[in-house]
Amino acid sequence: MKEETKKCVNCQKNFTIEEEDFNFYEKIKVPPPTWCPECRLIRRLAWRNEHSLFKRPNGTPGSTGTHISIYNPEEKITTYDKEFWWSDKWEPLDYGRDYDFSKPFFQQFKELLERVPHIAFFDSKSINARFCNFTVELKNCYLITAAWRCEDSMYGNRLYECKFTHDSYICFHTEYCYENVYCHGSNKLFFSRECDGCIDSYFLYDCRNCSDCLLCTNLRNKKYCIANIQYTREEYLKKKQELVLNTRDGIEEARKKFEEMYRNAFHKHLQLINTNNVVGDHVYNSRNSSHIFDFHDGAENSKFVHWGNDGLKDSYDVGPGCGDESELNYEGISTGVKNYKAILGTTIWYSQNVWYSSMVSNSHDCFGCVEMDKKQYCILNKQYTKEEYENLIPKIVQHMMDMPYVDKKGRKYGHGEFFPPEISPFAYNETVAQDYFPITKKEAEEKGFSWREYRGGEYQTTIKGKDLPQTIAEVTDSILNEVIECEITKKPFKILEQELSFYRRFDLPLPPIHPDERHNRRLKLRNPMILRKRMCFFGDKEVDTTYLPVEEGGPEKVVCTEHYNKEVY
Numbered sequence: 001m002k003e004e005t006k007k008c009v010n011c012q013k014n015f016t017i018e019e020e021d022f023n024f025y026e027k028i029k030v031p032p033p034t035w036c037p038e039c040r041l042i043r044r045l046a047w048r049n050e051h052s053l054f055k056r057p058n059g060t061p062g063s064t065g066t067h068i069s070i071y072n073p074e075e076k077i078t079t080y081d082k083e084f085w086w087s088d089k090w091e092p093l094d095y096g097r098d099y100d101f102s103k104p105f106f107q108q109f110k111e112l113l114e115r116v117p118h119i120a121f122f123d124s125k126s127i128n129a130r131f132c133n134f135t136v137e138l139k140n141c142y143l144i145t146a147a148w149r150c151e152d153s154m155y156g157n158r159l160y161e162c163k164f165t166h167d168s169y170i171c172f173h174t175e176y177c178y179e180n181v182y183c184h185g186s187n188k189l190f191f192s193r194e195c196d197g198c199i200d201s202y203f204l205y206d207c208r209n210c211s212d213c214l215l216c217t218n219l220r221n222k223k224y225c226i227a228n229i230q231y232t233r234e235e236y237l238k239k240k241q242e243l244v245l246n247t248r249d250g251i252e253e254a255r256k257k258f259e260e261m262y263r264n265a266f267h268k269h270l271q272l273i274n275t276n277n278v279v280g281d282h283v284y285n286s287r288n289s290s291h292i293f294d295f296h297d298g299a300e301n302s303k304f305v306h307w308g309n310d311g312l313k314d315s316y317d318v319g320p321g322c323g324d325e326s327e328l329n330y331e332g333i334s335t336g337v338k339n340y341k342a343i344l345g346t347t348i349w350y351s352q353n354v355w356y357s358s359m360v361s362n363s364h365d366c367f368g369c370v371e372m373d374k375k376q377y378c379i380l381n382k383q384y385t386k387e388e389y390e391n392l393i394p395k396i397v398q399h400m401m402d403m404p405y406v407d408k409k410g411r412k413y414g415h416g417e418f419f420p421p422e423i424s425p426f427a428y429n430e431t432v433a434q435d436y437f438p439i440t441k442k443e444a445e446e447k448g449f450s451w452r453e454y455r456g457g458e459y460q461t462t463i464k465g466k467d468l469p470q471t472i473a474e475v476t477d478s479i480l481n482e483v484i485e486c487e488i489t490k491k492p493f494k495i496l497e498q499e500l501s502f503y504r505r506f507d508l509p510l511p512p513i514h515p516d517e518r519h520n521r522r523l524k525l526r527n528p529m530i531l532r533k534r535m536c537f538f539g540d541k542e543v544d545t546t547y548l549p550v551e552e553g554g555p556e557k558v559v560c561t562e563h564y565n566k567e568v569y
C-alpha cells in the first residue's frame, strides 16, 4: 500500500503510515495502527512500572505478612516472591479459562490478570538483587531497574553491564561511577553527562578519553584540565583541592557552574554513533531505523524504538526494554530478551510467537496468557493441542474485530490494538509514562488514565537532609540507623552499608535527597523523545534534533554534524 495519512483516534492529530510500515504490518498480520506513534508509546508506557514500589500482603504460599512489590496494595491481586514464582511449586494453568465468545477479549484478559498470581518484581536470573525490576542477570544490586547484567550497583535506571555504578541513568560499561547520565566505558567518573572513555573525573559533558579533568565540556584526549583550561599535574591537584568536591557545598557549587558550562557548550544535534540511515537520538552501531531512542548496537529495519540494546531486527513500537537478539517484535514493553515474534505484549522473554500476553518466558505459541514459564499452545492460560490452538486463534482474531473492547472514553480496542490503559494494573503516575510524559491528576483523568496517591508507612525521620555532615569523613556507622528527611520532598530514606562504603571509598558526601528525587533530577537531564527541526547554530542548514528550542529553555549552540566535527574534534 502507498503512504497514507490517518487521524489518530486518540489525540485526533494526523499521522502518516508509510509504504514500508504497511509492509511490516502485512508481514506480521496485524491491521495498521489507529493511534499515532506518540499515543501508542504513552499507551505502552502506562503498562510499565519500572520503579514505584509498594508494601503489600505477601501472597506466597506459606508466607504471612507483607513484601515489597511493584503492585499497589489497592490492586486486588496476589503477588508471589520471585523465587517462588520461578519455582515449579505452582501452576499458572490452574487459572485458565475457556475463551468466551460472549465477552470482548480484553475483558477476559483483565479477569485473568486479576486471577493469576503475579511475580512481585520482573526479574530473571539475578542473584542477590533486592528491589530490582525489569532486570536480567544482576548480581549484588539494590534498587536497579530496567537493567541487564550489572553488578554491585545501587539506585540506577537503564544500565547495561555496569559495575559499582550508583545513581546513574542510561549508562553502559561504567565502573566505580556515580551520578552520571548517558555515559559509557568510563571509570571513576562522577556527575557527568554524555561521556565516553573518561577516568578519574568530575562534571564532564561530552568528553572522550579524558582523565583527571573537572568541569569540562567538549574535550578529547585531555588530562589535567579544569573548566577547559590545561594545567600541570601539580596545579591541577592544588585547584582540585580548592574545589572541595568532597563536601556537599563544593558539589552544589560545582553543579551550578557545570550547568552553566553545559548551556554554553556545543551540542551535536543528534547522538548517532556509527549508524547508517538512522534517524533518532543516542543510537549506536545500527542501521535503517527511525524514531529510535537510547539504543545500543544492532538495531536494523526497526521503527519507534525506545531503550534497548544488542540486536533488534524488523521490529516496530518496542521498548522500553527491547532487543537482546529479538526479531519481528511489535507493540511490546520489556520484550527484549531473545524473542521472535513477541507481539502486543508486556514482559515477554526467551519466547516465540507469543501474542497479547504478560510476563511469559521460555514459551512459544501462546495468546492472551499471563504469568507463565515454559508453556506452549495456551490461550488465556488454558492448555490446547497444537491443532486446537491453530483452529481457535483465527476465530479469536475475528471475534476481537467483531466485538472490540470499548473503554470508558468510548475508544475501541480490536485486534492489533495494544492493551487498553484502563485495564493496566498500574496507575499512570506509578508508571514511566509519568517519567516521560508527565501530566497532572486532572489531565490523567481527562485522558482516561487512572491515578493513585500512595502513602507508604509512616517513618519518623531522625535527621534532616540539610543537617547531614558536609564530608563523608565526619560520618560514622551510626548513620545506618538514621532515617533521613529528603531536603526537597521530605520523603524519608536510609543509607545502606553497601552505599556508605562506596561514598567512603571515593570520598563523596552523603546525598541529602531521596533516591526517587535523585532519579527525577537525572531524568530532567535528558531531551524529550521528540524530533524537531532546528537551524544549526552556524546557520548553514536545518537539522533534526531532540534539543528544545531556545525559547523553551534549550541550549543555543546546537550544531550540525559537520560543524560539530569541526569545532569539537
Ligand SMILES: [Zn+2]
Pocket (backbone or CB within 6 Å): 008, 009, 010, 011, 012, 013, 035, 036, 037, 038, 039, 040
Ligand atoms: Zn495520537
Ligand SMILES: [Zn+2]
Pocket (backbone or CB within 6 Å): 536, 537, 538, 539, 540, 541, 559, 560, 561, 562, 563
Ligand atoms: Zn552547521
